[in-house]
Amino acid sequence: METELPTIFSAKRTSYVRSSVIREILKLTVKNSDILSFAGGLPNPDLFPKDLLSSVMETVIRENVSIALQYGDSSGYANLRIQIVEKLTDVPWVSPSSITVTHGSQQGLDILGKIFMDSHTNVLLEDPVYLGALQAFSPYHPNFLSVPMESDGPNLYFLEEILSQNKIHVFYANPSYQNPSTYTWSVEKRIKIANLLDTYEIIFIEDEAYRYLDFDGKVYPSVSSFRKRNDLTFILGSFSKILSPGFRLGFVIVPELYQNLFTAVKQGNDLNSNQFSQVVVSKLLETMDFDFHLRSIQSFYQNQKEYLVYLLNQFLPEAKFSLPEGGMFLWVNYPKINSKQFMESCLKNGVAMVPGTEFSPSSRSSSYFRMNFSFLTKDVMEEGVKRIADVYRDINT
Numbered sequence: 001m002e003t004e005l006p007t008i009f010s011a012k013r014t015s016y017v018r019s020s021v022i023r024e025i026l027k028l029t030v031k032n033s034d035i036l037s038f039a040g041g042l043p044n045p046d047l048f049p050k051d052l053l054s055s056v057m058e059t060v061i062r063e064n065v066s067i068a069l070q071y072g073d074s075s076g077y078a079n080l081r082i083q084i085v086e087k088l089t090d091v092p093w094v095s096p097s098s099i100t101v102t103h104g105s106q107q108g109l110d111i112l113g114k115i116f117m118d119s120h121t122n123v124l125l126e127d128p129v130y131l132g133a134l135q136a137f138s139p140y141h142p143n144f145l146s147v148p149m150e151s152d153g154p155n156l157y158f159l160e161e162i163l164s165q166n167k168i169h170v171f172y173a174n175p176s177y178q179n180p181s182t183y184t185w186s187v188e189k190r191i192k193i194a195n196l197l198d199t200y201e202i203i204f205i206e207d208e209a210y211r212y213l214d215f216d217g218k219v220y221p222s223v224s225s226f227r228k229r230n231d232l233t234f235i236l237g238s239f240s241k242i243l244s245p246g247f248r249l250g251f252v253i254v255p256e257l258y259q260n261l262f263t264a265v266k267q268g269n270d271l272n273s274n275q276f277s278q279v280v281v282s283k284l285l286e287t288m289d290f291d292f293h294l295r296s297i298q299s300f301y302q303n304q305k306e307y308l309v310y311l312l313n314q315f316l317p318e319a320k321f322s323l324p325e326g327g328m329f330l331w332v333n334y335p336k337i338n339s340k341q342f343m344e345s346c347l348k349n350g351v352a353m354v355p356g357t358e359f360s361p362s363s364r365s366s367s368y369f370r371m372n373f374s375f376l377t378k379d380v381m382e383e384g385v386k387r388i389a390d391v392y393r394d395i396n397t
């Protein structure tokens, strides 16, 4: 399902651009509404704070219009940066001036790629890895290396081998409820890896997009909080999963040394992040019971996860997965299948999932599939799992 990308007149870097099979599947499901899709990663719209939002937006228009509808500070709206420091970070060195509000955390990934990655820069990734990071970094044509993941984080034996044998410049990781695997690094591994990163002087890009999606409301300490080299540490956060992706707001904690550079590169991207969204989100955070809001997202997703687990156990016990502590996905191993054939048959049978190959830095074949549980109703999940089970049985009889 490759998308044709035009190459004749394009710059060389465009030949390294990766398309996203997830977006292609989303397009298919929009065209054909009979396809039930576990492929997306959409937050559930029932969790958007709609009522509060409409009153906050009215207030913003009445009272803050000259700020909200104007160009703004390239580093972000000052009030929001203070709230981010107070509510959404755990590293001791953070201050409002170290926060840059970005157009989704995805923009942070692109800017960091632009700043740190040249052709052949050694960049270490998790395997599997968040596909959007591959998309952001690939045009800079770094040399990707990857460390195999276990359910409690990177395999330390392989990690130490890689670090001792290669000069790794950047390590990008998504340690909590990772997309796609939902694996979460244990605190022990966080501490060990923070020390290794210090020893080998490696820039760490810690992606915290799912930080607050623990089903029990637990919040893991960031890996960065255990580092001594805060000059080599970048942390990405996002409002997409805890408020709404429609705001397109995220942030990056940037070490002092790189703040001017980061802002200058961002100015070349967009001058400043969506100012209206920033003022609205800031007012929302002032007004809402944020902890209560988080708790309702966490328990809603826990319930959805339990239902998908129940359905798979009931209708397809051959499917194997570890139970996630949080997040929006199950990472499911379907034994004895050819993943391409399985995916094509699933699509023909009106159900979509994302094949694990898409999340492999080297496009390695995989019998894992990412299944989203945050978005679908229970009825649709049930019908979807039954369709997958039918396809699986057809292939394996």
Ligand SMILES: Cc1ncc(COP(=O)(O)O)c(C=O)c1O
Binding pocket: 041, 103, 104, 105, 106, 107, 130, 132, 174, 179, 207, 209, 237, 238, 239, 240, 245, 248, 249, 250
């Ligand atoms: C791991 C991870 N990082 C970053 C992002 C980008 O999120 P956003 O740009 O909406 O903040 C996503 C989106 O799904 C994600 O899964």
